[in-house]
Amino acid sequence: MADTGAETAGTAPAREQWSGQLGFILSAIGSAVGLGNIWRFPGVAYENGGGAFLIPYLVALLTAGIPILLLDYSIGHRFRGAAPTSFRRLTRRAEGLGWFQVGVSWVIILYYTVIIAWAASYMVFAANLAWGDDPGGFFSDFLHLPEATTVSTQVVPGVLIPLVLVWVVAIAVLSLGVQRGLERANVVFIPLLVAMFAAIVVRAVTLPGALDGLTAFFTPDWPALRDPQVWIAAYGQIFFSLSIAFGIMITYSSYLRRRANLTSTGLVVGFANSSFELLAGIGVFSALGFMAAQQGVGVADLDTVAGVGLAFVAFPQILSMMPGGPVFGVLFFGALMLAGMTSLLSILQVVSAAFQEKLGWTSRQAALRLGSLAAVLSVALFSTRSGLLTLDVVDKYVNDVGVVGSAVVTTLLLGLGLRRLREMQAHLNGRPGLSLGAWWRALVGIVVPLVLGYILITGVHTLLVTHYGDYPGWFLGWFGWGTLSVAGGVAVIMTLVRWRRDVDDFTPDPLPELAGGRDTTLRGRAR
Numbered sequence: 001m002a003d004t005g006a007e008t009a010g011t012a013p014a015r016e017q018w019s020g021q022l023g024f025i026l027s028a029i030g031s032a033v034g035l036g037n038i039w040r041f042p043g044v045a046y047e048n049g050g051g052a053f054l055i056p057y058l059v060a061l062l063t064a065g066i067p068i069l070l071l072d073y074s075i076g077h078r079f080r081g082a083a084p085t086s087f088r089r090l091t092r093r094a095e096g097l098g099w100f101q102v103g104v105s106w107v108i109i110l111y112y113t114v115i116i117a118w119a120a121s122y123m124v125f126a127a128n129l130a131w132g133d134d135p136g137g138f139f140s141d142f143l144h145l146p147e148a149t150t151v152s153t154q155v156v157p158g159v160l161i162p163l164v165l166v167w168v169v170a171i172a173v174l175s176l177g178v179q180r181g182l183e184r185a186n187v188v189f190i191p192l193l194v195a196m197f198a199a200i201v202v203r204a205v206t207l208p209g210a211l212d213g214l215t216a217f218f219t220p221d222w223p224a225l226r227d228p229q230v231w232i233a234a235y236g237q238i239f240f241s242l243s244i245a246f247g248i249m250i251t252y253s254s255y256l257r258r259r260a261n262l263t264s265t266g267l268v269v270g271f272a273n274s275s276f277e278l279l280a281g282i283g284v285f286s287a288l289g290f291m292a293a294q295q296g297v298g299v300a301d302l303d304t305v306a307g308v309g310l311a312f313v314a315f316p317q318i319l320s321m322m323p324g325g326p327v328f329g330v331l332f333f334g335a336l337m338l339a340g341m342t343s344l345l346s347i348l349q350v351v352s353a354a355f356q357e358k359l360g361w362t363s364r365q366a367a368l369r370l371g372s373l374a375a376v377l378s379v380a381l382f383s384t385r386s387g388l389l390t391l392d393v394v395d396k397y398v399n400d401v402g403v404v405g406s407a408v409v410t411t412l413l414l415g416l417g418l419r420r421l422r423e424m425q426a427h428l429n430g431r432p433g434l435s436l437g438a439w440w441r442a443l444v445g446i447v448v449p450l451v452l453g454y455i456l457i458t459g460v461h462t463l464l465v466t467h468y469g470d471y472p473g474w475f476l477g478w479f480g481w482g483t484l485s486v487a488g489g490v491a492v493i494m495t496l497v498r499w500r501r502d503v504d505d506f507t508p509d510p511l512p513e514l515a516g517g518r519d520t521t522l523r524g525r526a527r
Contacts (some may be wrong), residue, residue, distance in 0.1 A: 002526065011250070015080060016178040017255050023183040024256055025268055030186040030342030031243040031252065032273035033193070035115055036332070038336060039310045041237060041277040042284040046217060048233045049224030056225065056234035059272075064451060065238040066270040067251060067443040068407065071082075071414065073262045074424040076250035078508050082353035083247035083492070085503050086254065091418060091502070097409060099494045101247035103487030104402040105350040108246075109374055111391045113170070113380040115308075116340040117162035118142075119333045122312060124327025126319060135316035144385045149475050152385035160383040167378065169341070171371035174348050175364040178255050182345055189338050194276075196335040201279055203328055204286035213275045213289020216299040217281055220384070232458075235451050240399060243343065243405035247350040254353075258509060264433035279453055284310065309390070311336060348374075360500035390479050396468055397480040400459040402487055408452050415445030425509045 018024040045053045079086035082097030121142070125131060129524040131138035144156045149331060153201035162204070173181045224230050243249060285299070291314065293298045302314070315332060351374075361369070381390055414420050419443045429435050468476055 015255070016212060017257060018183055021256075021260060021265065023179070024252065024260070025265055027186040027342075027346070028243075028249065028252055028265070028269045030190050031248050031346030032241060032269060032343075033190075033276045033339055034243075034343030035112075035158045035242075035311075035340050036241050037273070037277045038197075038280045039307055040282070042217065042281040043310065044233055044237050044306065045281055046285070048227075048230040049221045050216065051218040052220035052222050052225055053230065053234065056231045057220050057237065059240040059261070060231075060234040061270060061274055063443050064235055065242050066266055067440055068239075068244045068411070068448060069242055069270055070266045070428060070440070071411070071424060071444050072244055072249035073253040073266055074428050075414075076253035077256055077258075077260070077262060078424070078427045079506070080254050080508075081503065082119055082251045082254065082357055083350065084354050084472055085357045086250050088503060089506050089508075090414075090420065094413060095404070096346045096491045096495045097413065098247070098250075100116055100402075100487055101250075101406055101489040102351055102354045102494070103247070103490030104246045104406060105248070105400050106374070106490060107348045107394065107402075107483050107487055108380045109344060109347050109351070109513060110447055111382050112340065112344050113166050113375075113378050113395055114159065114163055114387060114391065116166050116337055116344060117159060117383075118312060119337040119340060120162040120166065121158060122316070123333035123337060126316075126333055127326050129316075129320050129325055129329065131316045131320070133320070135320070136313045138316070138479060139312045143388050144478055145388060146385050149389055149471055151475075151478075154268070154385050155379070155383050156385060156387070159387065160379060163383050164375070166341075166344075167371065167375035167480050170344055171367050171375070173234055173345055173372060174352055175367035177363040181363075182349060185345060186342055189342050191258065193335055193338040193342070196331045196338070197276075197279065197283065198522065199333065200328055200331050201283035203322075203324070204283045204290070205323060207286060207290035209289040209291075209293025210286035212283065212292060213285035213299055216289065217285035225499065231456055232451075236455060239404070239407065239452070240275075241277060242270065243346060245410060246403050247354075251350050251353045252346065259431060260331045261433040262428050262431050263436060266426065268435065274458055287315065287318045287322075288321065294321045332437060352493075357501070357503065358494065358497060371503075389475070393468065393471060393476060393479040394483050396462070397476075397483055398487070401456070401463070403485055404452055404456045404459065408449055411449045411452070414440075415449065421445050423511065427509070430509070430511065460508075480518065 002048040009454055018027070045057070049056075075086050076083075081089065082098070083101045084095050085099035088095035142156075142158055144154070146152055147508065173185050175181065176184075205214070239245070256262070274359075288299055288302055292302055303309075316329070319329040319332070322328065349370070351370055352363065354364045355361055355370060356363060381387065414424065421444060425436050463476075463480070467473060468480065
């Protein structure tokens with residue numbers, strides 16, 4: 001079959017494609033390597049067994065992360081569309097699942113941009129270490145945090161201006177399309193990100209006390225491996241860091257050429273993401289070891305080893321103590337900004353591609369219309385004094401319930417519901433690269449839904465029984481469960497909207513041999 005990218009003659013224009021395998025790999029790595037790699041992984045590892053955590057982490061990568069990544073590849077590449085299109089072509093009843101993933105992505109982009117804006121501001125602040133001797137107080141003053149939980153409409157100018165600039169850049173890149181926009185941006189950003197962060201790590205490991213930090217990071221707490229929560233933390237970290245199960249890799253793989261290598265590419269992306277996380281852990285804990293030595297305390301006595309506090313409180317404090325702090329501060333926050341931007345672009349493309357295919361918009365129309373609306377909502381919700389509080393709650397609920405729930409439903413749908421995993425396996429094996437066996441179907445169809453199902457049930461139970469953080473019930477209702485309701489509303493409304501093009505008149509590539517020796521070729525309209 002000629003690799004034209006067209007779906008069916010006369011029904012749709014030729015589909016955009018990556019220029020080659022390298023462009024896709026860099027873009028997929030750019031999506032996976034984000035803010036969570038730098039500020040989430042080190043803390044999760046430290047709190048869950050230190051060096052021993054790397055064992056469940058590796059197990060989770062091999063049994064859940066890469067298998068689900070390959071499942072996303074197979075769906076997007078076989079059915080040649082964004083998440084709603086691909087799921088509809090899988091079965092019409094599943095279109096809503098694709099739109100739910102779009103809804104989740106829509107919510108994420110609203111708050112992800114503001115963290116990038118903070119990093120951009122701090123890159124400027126780092127030039128003269130503007131936070132002085134009190135980084136914690138400076139961060140609170142920078143965001144104008146309220147004294148109590150409230151919904152504020154007072155915009156913080158120091159957040160508003162960089163946030164608008166982030167949106168301008170994101171919309172501009174998105175409007176250029178796949179090759180000229182996403183691919184070119186990642187070809188520049190990813191090597192630059194790796195170079196900048198490598199320089200930070202080299203400097204960090206040479207600081208006094210760095211060895212103490214590395215010892216704290218890598219010293220194994222073997223008894224911790226008997227704790228189920230440590231294994232849950234490992235699966236959760238892999239799952240959230242690989243950009244899987246909310247439409248990104250389905251959309252990205254749909255732009256690959258028909259004979260593209262899928263399985264080996266998945267291994268490259270998965271291990272590249274984990275390698276960057278390990279690099280981030282080394283750099284972060286070397287720096288924390290230095291800070292502990294300067295304060296005359298143990299690394300275990302430090303309060304902030306993960307999350308927003310690590311990036312915007314602990315690291316500024318470290319930079320104030322170390323020689324050449326301004327230079328490495330600019331590098332650190334520049335790297336944080338680039339990591340966030342590459343992930344943001346991929347999440348935006350999930351939303352843009354879905355609306356392009358449903359409503360017949362061009363990439364420029366989708367970027368301007370959706371980007372402008374998202375920018376307004378992002379500014380209204382997250383550039384205000386209560387922006388950090390809203391962000392914390394929305395992020396918790398959308399990831400722990402929305403993304404995990406999407407993954408559970410997807411694996412159950414493909415495995416038990418439609419029994420299409422053999423078809424997906426045959427599609428992957430029909431391309432160059434590593435050949436998958438029955439083990440892949442067992443992982444995707446049994447292991448992953450069991451593990452993630454347990455994580456989902458316990459997570460929802462915890463959120464229902466106990467209030468997250470110290471937030472009042474009304475705040476969690478509006479911005480926690482309310483956020484999930486928005487994603488669900490997007491799924492219902494957009495599923496009911498009429499398609500501008502007939503996406504059902506589509507024939508997937510023939511499968512000369514399904515796993516298990518059964519010959520088949522799927523023809524006709526999508527079921």
